[in-house]
Amino acid sequence: MFWSAQMVSLLGTWMQVTGQAWLVLTMTGSAFRLGVISTVQWTPVLLLSLYAGVVADRFPKRRILIVTQSGMCLLALTVAWLTLSGRVEYWHLLVAAALVGTLQAFDFPTRQAFTVEMVGRDDLLNAIALNSSIFNLARVVGPAAAGLVIETFGIGWAFLLNGVSYFGVLYVLAVMRVPDRIRAREDKAIAEIRAGLGYIGRTRVVLGLMVLIALVSVFALNFNVLVPLLVRNVLGGEAREYGFMMSAMGVGALTGSLSLATFGAKGRETRLALAGVLVLGLSQLGLAVITGWTLSAAALFVCGAAMVTFATSSNTAIQLTVPDELRGRVMSVHSLVFIGVTPLGAFITGSLAEYLGSSVTFGVAGAIAILTGLGIRASGLLRATTAADRTEASPRPAGRAGATDGRGS
Template sequence: MFAALHTRNYRLWASGQIVSLVGTWMQRVAQDWLVLTLSDGNALAVGIVMALQFGPTLFLSVWGGVLADRYDKRRILITTQVAMALCGLVLGLLDVGGVVVLWHVYLIAFVLGCASAIDAPVRQSFTIEMVGRDFLPNAIALNSMTFNTARIIGPAVSGVLITLIGTGWVFLLNAATFTGVLVALAMMNTRELFTAPPAERGKGQVRAGFRYVWGRADLRVLMIAVFLVSTFGLNFALSLAVLARNTFGQGADAYGLLSTTLAVGTLAGATIAAKRRTPPRLRTFLGAAAAFGAFEILVGLMPTYLLVAVMLVPTGALTLTFTTAAMNILQMSVPSEMRGRVMGIYMLCFLGGTPLGSPVLGWLADVLDPRAPLVIGGAISLVSGLGAALYLMRHAKVRLKVRRPDAGRYLPVFELHNVVDPHPVVVCDATEQAVEAGRDSRP
């Protein structure tokens, strides 16, 4: 379960990340709450700040992937982490000084988004350089465990601190937490890194990355599904804040608790992923996408705050299964000289739709109901998973088969079989999907 931690460089990275990510989640909650406070509860304003923060992904993430393929990833990460720390510092000083206004938050969110857009593909493609190919699936799962452990701690702590000392000090604390990851990067032994030969400089490298992804049916389906689910389904930063404040009349601590229960589910999913002996396959990804959509709809329909919190746990587990499966498929199936660009395209699909989805979902929450982002986003996610499976059936020579449930299961198992390869490429086991997706170890 913790095999990747045998690598010293990865131990340093994981320990630095847990400190930094706690601060990142503290800031996310504080930023959303500050925007709601400055805008008198306007959900559209939260959508706008999210659009500004994730908008740079549209034009910078792929170039970040190009930089990752060409240059020293560790040095790039040091630069981007310093830039993000400065964003937290400036916003904290403005807030503590009592001079912050809404446009300050918008501007700093945009600058933070620029640094994050470059950082994300570099950080994702740096994982294999720390641990090598053999430990990569375990390291990806442990990254998710670290991320979601911070996601449990950060929002809960942030909600309490906002109530006690205000949002400004939370931003300043976040700036201080970047020290952990910067020290970890500085202490790494560069001779122990599994570095790949840098890609040669040349024209058309971004276009080459897009051609490579579009030329593979599996990656094409994966990227489209990631874009739709991430743009409309993974909207919890907006939907939970609006739901807590405008539907249930709760404060920042209640919003933080909802974020924490979601993270409990994702941490459970990450624990299962870390124990998995074989990397997840495309069937796990598609099944998790559809099941996630169904559970998100249920979250949006829950009548009480407590039931929403309870339903967020399995929803979080499916979120993690969806994202981890996508990451494993991409990193394990692309050549090293193309990995940075492919991860850049992945981050473009994963975050690039947020500038489109967040304002639309925020507007729907204002004009329809605060529950609308969850219900509509869940429906789009469900259709995306099922639609991707149907696409494979029509264009990738696969056929649907239904077999009887094994012992201990109560529902049938639906499999998509390639007409040439007898092994199923997509499986949706309705009994097991929300608990342990992709456990099957067949080739």
């Protein structure tokens, strides 16, 4: 039931992502201001992720998610009202983006850690693959649906439908009965953050994956900035075509996630993550020189498949390595390097696209992705962890108390 409700909510989220990008571009016509919106939205994730990991480890995750999901629901409905009433201004979108980003800073690591509480470690790989599948199915349907809704009814309806889509998730979270894994407070938050960072620093594979994720996220995953510019300025399309091009990438991502779920990747996660980065870079180099609709859609399809292969494989490798008592803090660092660096990436991408155009910027992103993948591989950080490494990397307590299990109301 949770996965079904999550699917509907993600569908609404992708409708809002598409609608927001098109609304900013329509209002301002500026690639730079589009990048600023992304920067403002993800800056709180950059600033708050580490503390959010401590919160996720200390408090019942289900209740944290109820708070974060409720807040994002209210914000989506507020922006919908502003847009439908004709009152929306650029600064409204900046404020909403900042508030959504603040909630997402706590939502991301909590939701990832909550997956283990729902399914257990034995089914973790399948759960991550399932979550990736529904995420990318929503990525396929959401932008295309948003394009049709925007063209038929107006942009405000994309925000409204997203707000309504949260109702199912909130109901499921309210009635769900999952034991709350509450860890007693061990020390000050800064000491607990240091414990999580220390574990990452001592675990070679986790450290290597975090570095790879951070560099690729900054330079090669800014599709929400570049794709609308590609559609409008290079291909000469409008909202409907933008939605379908985003869906082409979504179909690729769905294909990649279903392939991983079907054929499995256990023991090969790091190799698949590297392969995903290299193919992502090559497909972005293709977008730098392609000017036709069909080939652009095909290149975005490959981008989607490569991106989800990289993201799912690296996430799985980290989740299977980290101990439960550090999961929230480690996954908060994952959120930081995967999503929190988006402000920097969006600012760089938006600035480059403003002066060089989307095609050249795609080429720069692709080249950096390839060089990053090859560099991390050559560094040896992603070599298999030995038994000695695992002993050295085992968690060191920050204070006195351990963890307790309780049951939420």
